[in-house]
Amino acid sequence: xxxxxxxxxxxxxxxxxxxxxxxxxxxxxxxxxxxxxxxxxxxxxxxxxxxxxxxxxxxxxxxxxxxxxxxxxxxxxxxxxxxxxxxxxxxxxxxxxxxxxxxxxxxxxxxxxxxxxxxxxxxxxxxxxxxxxxxxxxxxxxxxxxxxxxxxxxxxxxxxxxxxxxxxxxxxxxxxxxxxxxxxxxxxxxxxxxxxxxxxxxxxxxxxxxxxxxxxxxxxxxxxxxxxxxxxxxxxxxxxxxxxxxxxxxxxxxxxxxxxxxxxxxxxxxxxxxxxxxxxxxxxxxxxxxxxxxxxxxxxxxxxxxxxx
Numbered sequence: 001x002x003x004x005x006x007x008x009x010x011x012x013x014x015x016x017x018x019x020x021x022x023x024x025x026x027x028x029x030x031x032x033x034x035x036x037x038x039x040x041x042x043x044x045x046x047x048x049x050x051x052x053x054x055x056x057x058x059x060x061x062x063x064x065x066x067x068x069x070x071x072x073x074x075x076x077x078x079x080x081x082x083x084x085x086x087x088x089x090x091x092x093x094x095x096x097x098x099x100x101x102x103x104x105x106x107x108x109x110x111x112x113x114x115x116x117x118x119x120x121x122x123x124x125x126x127x128x129x130x131x132x133x134x135x136x137x138x139x140x141x142x143x144x145x146x147x148x149x150x151x152x153x154x155x156x157x158x159x160x161x162x163x164x165x166x167x168x169x170x171x172x173x174x175x176x177x178x179x180x181x182x183x184x185x186x187x188x189x190x191x192x193x194x195x196x197x198x199x200x201x202x203x204x205x206x207x208x209x210x211x212x213x214x215x216x217x218x219x220x221x222x223x224x225x226x227x228x229x230x231x232x233x234x235x236x237x238x239x240x241x242x243x244x245x246x247x248x249x250x251x252x253x254x255x256x257x258x259x260x261x262x263x264x265x266x267x268x269x270x271x272x273x274x275x276x277x278x279x280x281x282x283x284x285x286x287x288x289x290x291x292x293x294x295x296x297x298x299x300x301x302x303x304x305x306x307x308x309x
Contacts, residue, residue: 001042003075005035006068012036012048012055013065019053066152073137074275089279094123094130095143098198099266101222102241103143106290107283118282126195134271140280141287145197146265154272156284159291161240163201163262164253168232178257181209188216188234190225198264202237205262226251239264 011021012032022029040047047061057065095103104122111118123130123139130142131150146157165179173179173187184206191199191213206213216234219225222242229236230248243253256262268287270276276284 001039003072005039006072008032008035009039009047009061009064010068010072013057013061016055017053018055021055069135069137070271070273073271076137089117089277089282090119090121091140091277091279091283092121092123092138093141093143093283094125094133094139096127096130096145096197097124097192097220098196098222098239098242099143099145100124102244103287103290107286110286110290116282116286118279118286120283126193127197128195131269134269137271137274140270140277141283142269143266143287144269145201146267148267148269152272153269155267155269157265157267158287160263160265162255163205163237163264164240164243164255165235166226166229166238166242166251166253167235168230169250169252170232171235173235173254174252176254179254180257181205181262184213184235185209185211187214189213190217190219190228190234190236191215192222192225193218193220198237198239201264205237237262 008021008025008027011024012018015021015024018033018036019029022032025032036047043060043064045060046058047064049056049058093104100122104120108120110116111120123133125133127144127148130139130144131148131153133139134142135150135152143158146155148155165173165184167174173183176183189202191202193199203213217225217228219228222238225236225238226242227248228234230251238253240253268284270280
């Protein structure tokens with residue numbers, strides 16, 4: 001079995017088509033098909049069901065799929081580390097949109113201040129695509145919210161942080177003595193997209209209080225949600241770390257009342273069976289250092305929170 005054969009196999013598995021796989025691998029289709037046949041002969045089992053133009057993995061193919069991804073990922077990372085000798089270790093990290101704008105700058109500022117020669121490539125996306133990118137070997141780490149059920153991933157809880165209500169300073173609830181999810185029943189909500197885990201969590205909290213949030217605006221970025229909220233077009237619920245010195249004028253944050261505060265957990269996740277390179281190890285150490293000194297939250301250091309609470 002050769003590495004290039006595994007790459008051909010993976011191309012067919014991911015495209016579901018021999019023609020597309022050959023184009024992706026920059027080889028002719030007959031050559032690719034022959035190598036797949038050679039693999040099947042070596043294993044003594046069919047790896048694909050040939051269904052016209054469609055190639056579907058057999059049970060044996062499914063077993064080979066994860067192993068081939070892991071093998072090729074380890075090889076690629078080893079080669080990358082060898083190429084980077086003397087240039088500093090490299091790591092690829094993803095984070096959900098409500099973490100990336102705050103966590104990544106804090107990590108990079110820490111590396112710069114402490115002269116840590118870590119090359120960090122970042123990617124911002126929603127939770128499910130990030131998890132799939134980790135499983136596929138495209139990311140070393142991802143920062144996502146919990147809970148998340150995926151046995152192939154290793155989870156390390158990094159921090160917890162409370163969720164606060166953000167609103168215009170002129171909002172009727174801005175000076176309310178008590179603020180609960182129940183008090184938000186009649187409000188217009190400004191939320192992130194449907195795939196946002198924060199949005200799903202807010203909807204779950206509202207459901208626990210027997211109402212469904214009335215969504216007036218959906219936003220792709222936190223900055224848009226903050227701007228619309230500051231204009232008085234609705235309220236939103238954000239993690240405490242979302243407060244920033246650059247928030248729009250008139251945007252305030254309020255804590256929820258009561259002994260139990262709505263909160264979320266953020267975890268650092270990696271592939272359970274994947275080799276951890278020098279860059280990935282170093283990033284994890286820096287990530288723990290960045291959040292370690294913060295008690296309770298959790299908001300990354302070096303970031304000032306100017307909005308009133």
